[in-house]
Amino acid sequence: xxxxxxxxxxxxxVEKEDVTxxxxxxxxxxxxxxxxxxxxxxxxxxxxxxxxxxxxxNEISGRYSWNFQKSTSSFNFTITASQxxxxxxxFCASTIGGATNKLIFGTGTLLAVQP
Amino acid sequence: DTAVSQTPKYLVTQMGNDKSIxxxxxxxxxxxxxxxxxxxxxxxxxxxxxxxELIINETVPNRFSxxxxxxxxxxxxxNSLExxxxxxxFCASSQDPVIxxxxxxxxTRLTVV
Numbered sequence: 001x002x003x004x005x006x007x008x009x010x011x012x013x014v015e016k017e018d019v020t021x022x023x024x025x026x027x028x029x030x031x032x033x034x035x036x037x038x039x040x041x042x043x044x045x046x047x048x049x050x051x052x053x054x055x056x057x058n059e060i061s062g063r064y065s066w067n068f069q070k071s072t073s074s075f076n077f078t079i080t081a082s083q084x085x086x087x088x089x090x091f092c093a094s095t096i097g098g099a100t101n102k103l104i105f106g107t108g109t110l111l112a113v114q115p
Numbered sequence: 116d117t118a119v120s121q122t123p124k125y126l127v128t129q130m131g132n133d134k135s136i137x138x139x140x141x142x143x144x145x146x147x148x149x150x151x152x153x154x155x156x157x158x159x160x161x162x163x164x165x166x167x168e169l170i171i172n173e174t175v176p177n178r179f180s181x182x183x184x185x186x187x188x189x190x191x192x193x194n195s196l197e198x199x200x201x202x203x204x205f206c207a208s209s210q211d212p213v214i215x216x217x218x219x220x221x222x223t224r225l226t227v228v
Contacts, residue, residue, distance in 0.1 A: 035216050039156075043224075045205060047216035089156055102171055103217065105158040 002027050002096050006106035013082055014114050021077040021109045023092030029053075034068065034075045035093040035103065045091070051075060082113045118142050121206050121220035128196055129228055135192045136223045138206030145210060146170075147189035148217065149181060152203040164189050196227045 005024045013019045025034065036048040049059065051068050059066045063080045079086055089110050093103040119140045128134050140147060148171075149161040163171035164183040178194040193200060203224050207217040 037216075037219075042221075043203065044221045045207075045217075045219035047218070050216050091158065102160055102163065104160075108156045108158075110156075 002029075002094070002104065004092050004094050004104055004106035006090075006092055006109050008109045009107070010110045010112070012112045012114060015083060016081050018078060018080050019082050019111065019113075021079075021090050021092075021111065023075045023077065023106060025073050025075065025092070025094045027073075027094060027096070029096070033095045036066065036075075036077050037091045037093060037105075038088045039091065039108070040088040048077075079111075082111075084113050084115050087111060087113045119206055119208055119218050119220040121204075121223050123223060124221065125224050125226075127226045127228065130196055130198060132196050133192070133194045134196060134225070135190055136204055136206075136225070138189045138191070138220055140187055140206075140208040140218070142208055142218060143187075143210070144208040144218070145186055146208060147183065147186070148207040148209075149189065149191050150205040150207060150219075152205060152222070154202070158205070162189075162191075193225075196225075198227050201225055201227045 003026050008022055011019060032053045034051045038046045038048055049066055056068050056070060065078045067076045089108045091108045092106040096102055096104050121138050146165045148163045150158050151161055152158050160173055161175050162181040166186045167183045180192045183189045203222045205222045206220040209217045
């Protein structure tokens, strides 16, 4: 089965702590794309990053970084020096069946950053 | 100048009613989608249209009928609403999800009482 698993349902940290959100995917496809989205309390879904299956380079954007490892089928997301504004539900997603116009989502990880 | 706009933002209605949710995007994207987010935050695709043509139709009750009058609009009509239809419905659009991902609307929270 093709699916995305986010085993952590909720994480609570104190401001300035680093936190890693885990994402494990299963796919039969040789070419696929992985995404992270953020859903803050206001409810909208915000695109954060896209990574294709041929590019295993890690990426850093400010306090955010992503670690893609095909050997473990993981695409983990780390927030460094977390802030209260990072509090949100974070979704990992994958394209499925080579049809890149369709995403399947993990169940999300609720991150609560306490001041 | 909202990129993907959905109306209404909130919708409360009684069982058995028929309701519609509208979605419009001003990004010039060819593909639009409807996703359903249940109470546990699980997001699942319902439909996808590319340039007014239906390309994805997941296992959704036929009480749900999408309509795309043009590529900038994708509306969702729901007949005979049931309690289990209560959810947040997200519209999204994309020109190339590989490069840009999706752009989502802000969601419509539907509550069936």
